[in-house]
Amino acid sequence: MSGEKQILDMTALELGQKLRTKEIGVKEAAQAYLDAIEETDGEIHSYITVMKEEALAAAESVQKKMDAGELTSPLAGVPVAIKDNMCTKGTLTSAASKILSGFVPPYDATAVTRLKEQGAVILGKVNMDEFAMGGSTETSYYGITKNPWDLKRVPGGSSGGSAAAVAAKLAPYALGSDTGGSIRQPCAFNNLTGIKPTYGAVSRYGLLAYASSLDQIGPIGRDIADCAAALSLISGKDSKDSTSIMEQSFDFSKALESGIRGKKIGLPKNYYGDGLATDVKTKILEAAQTFEALGAQVEEFELPNVDYAVPAYYIVACAEASSNLSRYDGIKYGYRSSDAENILDIYYKSRSEGFGTEVKRRIMLGSFVLSSGYFDAYYKKALQVRGMIKASFDAAFERYDMILSPVSPTTAYEIGGQISDPIAMYMADIYTVSVNLSGTPAVALPCGMDDTGLPVGMQLIGKAFSEETLVAAAAEYQRATDFHKAVAPHAAKGGRK
Amino acid sequence: MKITDELVDYLGELSRLEISEEEKDGLKKDLTDILDYMDQLSQLDTKGKPELSHPFENRNCFREDVVTNGDDRQAVLSNAPAHKGDYFKVHKTVGEEV
Numbered sequence: 001m002s003g004e005k006q007i008l009d010m011t012a013l014e015l016g017q018k019l020r021t022k023e024i025g026v027k028e029a030a031q032a033y034l035d036a037i038e039e040t041d042g043e044i045h046s047y048i049t050v051m052k053e054e055a056l057a058a059a060e061s062v063q064k065k066m067d068a069g070e071l072t073s074p075l076a077g078v079p080v081a082i083k084d085n086m087c088t089k090g091t092l093t094s095a096a097s098k099i100l101s102g103f104v105p106p107y108d109a110t111a112v113t114r115l116k117e118q119g120a121v122i123l124g125k126v127n128m129d130e131f132a133m134g135g136s137t138e139t140s141y142y143g144i145t146k147n148p149w150d151l152k153r154v155p156g157g158s159s160g161g162s163a164a165a166v167a168a169k170l171a172p173y174a175l176g177s178d179t180g181g182s183i184r185q186p187c188a189f190n191n192l193t194g195i196k197p198t199y200g201a202v203s204r205y206g207l208l209a210y211a212s213s214l215d216q217i218g219p220i221g222r223d224i225a226d227c228a229a230a231l232s233l234i235s236g237k238d239s240k241d242s243t244s245i246m247e248q249s250f251d252f253s254k255a256l257e258s259g260i261r262g263k264k265i266g267l268p269k270n271y272y273g274d275g276l277a278t279d280v281k282t283k284i285l286e287a288a289q290t291f292e293a294l295g296a297q298v299e300e301f302e303l304p305n306v307d308y309a310v311p312a313y314y315i316v317a318c319a320e321a322s323s324n325l326s327r328y329d330g331i332k333y334g335y336r337s338s339d340a341e342n343i344l345d346i347y348y349k350s351r352s353e354g355f356g357t358e359v360k361r362r363i364m365l366g367s368f369v370l371s372s373g374y375f376d377a378y379y380k381k382a383l384q385v386r387g388m389i390k391a392s393f394d395a396a397f398e399r400y401d402m403i404l405s406p407v408s409p410t411t412a413y414e415i416g417g418q419i420s421d422p423i424a425m426y427m428a429d430i431y432t433v434s435v436n437l438s439g440t441p442a443v444a445l446p447c448g449m450d451d452t453g454l455p456v457g458m459q460l461i462g463k464a465f466s467e468e469t470l471v472a473a474a475a476e477y478q479r480a481t482d483f484h485k486a487v488a489p490h491a492a493k494g495g496r497k
Numbered sequence: 498m499k500i501t502d503e504l505v506d507y508l509g510e511l512s513r514l515e516i517s518e519e520e521k522d523g524l525k526k527d528l529t530d531i532l533d534y535m536d537q538l539s540q541l542d543t544k545g546k547p548e549l550s551h552p553f554e555n556r557n558c559f560r561e562d563v564v565t566n567g568d569d570r571q572a573v574l575s576n577a578p579a580h581k582g583d584y585f586k587v588h589k590t591v592g593e594e595v
Contacts, residue, residue: 351513
């Protein structure tokens with residue numbers, strides 16, 4: 001039907017609305033996405049596992065509950081894709097690593113449980129950098145995911161499968177995880193909106209740990225309203241994660257309308273200097289003008305110590321990773337080398353054959369910074385720098401309601417462009433890692449295209465648990481602009497209506 | 498910070514990773530470069546600054562010790578590369594030098 005939006009073209013909330021009014025059936029919606037995956041994901045490769053049968057069975061049971069009035073959430077019946085580092089009971093959960101080949105969790109991650117309880121229909125598990133260690137999805141054991149804006153380019157990472165699936169219209173929204181920018185940077189590379197919540201806002205139970213003091217689960221979607229709806233479903237206290245802090249879930253119903261008038265936005269001068277691509281800078285400064293026109297006050301300021309964020313981040317993250325990944329021993333689950341002849345062999349050979357190069361590099365770096373003789377100079381030092389960076393942000397948030405910053409120094413780069421140079425790869429995280437070190441929330445959203453037509457993203461960073469303020473600002477911006485509505489050239493077409 | 502063959506071997510031991518001769522040269526270079534890069538932290542005076550291992554204060558969370566998961570023994574065991582009965586199966590670990 002011309003003039004009416006097709007299933008794949010709707011936002012998650014628009015689709016949810018049509019499902020509640022029964023204009024579209026839950027199974028029909030799931031089938032439209034499953035068909036699109038079958039037709040289009042061959043060239044994108046965003047999914048590791050497509051859960052066709054499970055999705056159709058879930059759709060039937062959700063439809064019954066919706067018909068009976070038992071499910072009323074705005075996202076009830078809406079399909080979703082889940083990053084492959086979140087446990088899904090009965091379905092392969094690999095963290096895109098060979099060492100977890102064949103791992104079928106006997107339980108669901110809490111974020112997954114909460115989505116299911118509200119009627120989400122899981123389409124499948126999406127690709128990522130191995131154990132979320134990377135920014136391009138090139139380190140996956142299951143192969144490279146392509147950027148739907150340009151198939152020669154990376155989709156970003158580590159939640160590159162989540163972002164590519166949403167950008168290619170192979171899922172209305174997705175869950176990702178963000179340890180150092182892994183939700184925000186793929187959003188920037190794919191013209192999407194995403195939320196890295198405050199540390200402790202979403203339970204990490206069932207999230208395969210990379211760096212436990214930095215990891216957070218969050219939504220990736222086509223606009224801020226979809227992300228806010230998803231975050232309000234998955235946030236809140238969980239007795240299975242003692243670091244989950246919020247007693248209640250977020251309620252964004254007021255925030256989406258409350259605007260940005262009178263809010264103060266700070267632009268850290270050192271985030272707009274050398275190293276930032278000129279066309280990326282131009283777009284973000286234009287966005288700053290838009291925020292001013294919408295009634296916010298924007299001013300530049302100095303944000304001290306963030307130049308040291310990348311080395312501090314990698315020391316902390318690798319240290320925690322070396323400890324967290326020691327659980328992969330080839331005994332209780334996952335891959336075991338067939339060459340092992342004794343118990344130590346099982347550890348050494350299974351881990352050496354099961355982990356990829358980047359994961360091994362980070363485990364060894366972590367072992368180094370924690371080892372006797374180097375602990376004080378590296379790990380202890382990094383924790384002190386972490387404290388100084390958090391103090392810089394705390395001071396900034398006494399003056400500003402939010403900070404406007406780039407997400408990545410460049411737009412999506414070509415496949416193979418950075419993978420052989422670890423330092424260049426790490427330095428590209430300069431604008432994102434401080435947020436994880438200090439535990440604060442950030443929203444990434446589109447703000448235009450670069451000179452070659454690739455999406456540019458920006459982020460709004462706020463103080464702990466200020467998600468409502470960030471969502472309000474992003475919603476106001478997306479009412480005033482159309483950047484987030486641009487569709488990737490390789491997105492799936494059609495879908496029945 | 499210069500990474501030597503001996504240090505790579507030691508880190509392999511700490512990490513329970515076998516480093517092949519082909520991998521070793523690349524790793525030595527990468528680790529040296531990365532640690533040189535990390536050494537820029539020494540430019541920052543951190544004397545007397547507190548160490549922040551976690552973004553917010555951690556509190557103990559107590560709850561009643563009640564079992565909430567069901568009997569998923571078979572689902573757990575079926576994930577093991579080798580099991581026998583209700584046990585994970587590994588190579589002989591007692592009475593043997595490894």
